[in-house]
Amino acid sequence: MNFPVQQAQGPDRVGQSTAVEQSRAVAEVQAAIYVARQFPRDVGRSRSNMQAACGTMALAEKAFYKFPRAGGAVEGSTIHLAKTLAQSWGNIQYGVSEMRRDDEYRQSEMQAWAWDVEANTRHVLTFIVPHAKFAKGKVEALIDLRDIYENNANNGARRLREAIFAVIPDFFISEAEELCRETLNKGDGKPIEQRIEGAVAVFQKLGVNADRLEQKLGRPRAQWTGADIAQLLITHKSIQRREIAVDEAFPQARITAAEITGKNGGRKQQTPPNDDPWAGEPTK
Template sequence: MNFPVQQAQGPDRIGQSTAVEQSRAVAEVQAAIYVARQFPRDVGRSRASMQAACGSLALAEKAFYEFPRAGGKVTGSTIHLAKTLAQSWGNIQYGVSEMRRDDEYRQSEMQAWAWDVEANTRHVLTFIVPHAKFARGKVEALTDLRDIYENNANSGARRLREAIFAVIPDFFIDEAEGLCRETIAKGDGKPLPERIDGAIKVFQQLGVNADRLEQKLGRPRAQWNGADIAQLLITHKSIQRREIAVDEAFPQAHITGSEIKKQAGGKNTPPNDAPWPSEPTN
């Protein structure tokens, strides 16, 4: 005999705290739109703010990332530059949040968004972050709560960067990236030889000698310029942020047998028309 099963019904009324929160959220959105329309952005002032920020070496050093992929490398702008451009452009709100964590399936559902309040343009990214990382050629599960938090934060920062750049004009981003590269190339005002010596010293602390730096740049240190120092600085920052390993950034050179003979100067190599000397006899 089958008995009817009654479905659990939720409350048919809204609690006072829920109603207050809903009203607050609606009022906050309305206030943001009203303020944005009352004080629209001035593109000239926004560009001036961006140019001043990108002229700072403190920002320029953190503006780019580099990591290996498929035998090559991927470079781009960091979340630090994205947030700075959002502030300079003005009337933009953004954020990232963990919507749900599923410990059984070892994953988190997250959302990153950016909203141009003045233009009413919103970019939202909802994504799943596995509680795992790829290390030593295999996928390793994350169990420590701090590791899970840092993994979610890193994934959220990358999506947030994408969302912010989606609501900012390309010309604004391109100009900022160019200015940051110029700032890195100029450095802190020290003469170029001092900057070269400084770059060699910081990489020596990572176990990378000058020969490997020359191999990466493709020319001896006497021919390095400001752009070369900028490239090395981006690589150094990426190593510090664990985006790339030292051996991946500076692979060891492979020496062939012919190169070894060439370096030896052919001391033990007889002429082509001469036979090898016979073994000595007692």
């Protein structure tokens, strides 16, 4: 008596759409490598493109960030500068994606990557982003979908910046940062007096008067330089990007009882406290 022979079950069948997408992805990678080999980067042209971009205020004013941390200040280059350098260097692909969102554990698994197609150098960062933020000395859970999206986007941008800088030569990055700082110091061609008045007016809209600006820089505005205006511009952009609060960047001077009741014609003496990380050195 013959019994039917059961065929061994093979792997799950791949759908047509999945097969097409896999083939497309492989072909895209092969095409990128082929084009990069056919049209290798010209370092001289890449530097020219970078220098032209860093010589504009449009990039320079977005090139740096600054925010307080642990009694000091953290500053560096932004994702805006990183993307511009990747475009100038050429033959670089990069991206960031949310791989998985876990609402039960309130976290997202994300990945940021940058790939120098010509040198075949790839830097990948996989990381977990909690759906929470640290505010007012405590951790607050994020519930609103827009807040979660913005939190993931901000964390992804920081990792993407690291990935891009990992595949670009250090000399290229250093030269770009120096040129951007020079552009900020020179400004947009306006006289220094006009730039000072513009800076005071911009911060006045944020509720920061000239006295608090002078306290931060450590000298009266009549002695401000282009570098001082550049520092204020970086701080202003960081406030706009919500990397730092106004009161954190420009803390109010604390007044003691002795100063209030002292023999000073009834006027309050406002001096930067010694433990204030934003207060500059007193002028001599």
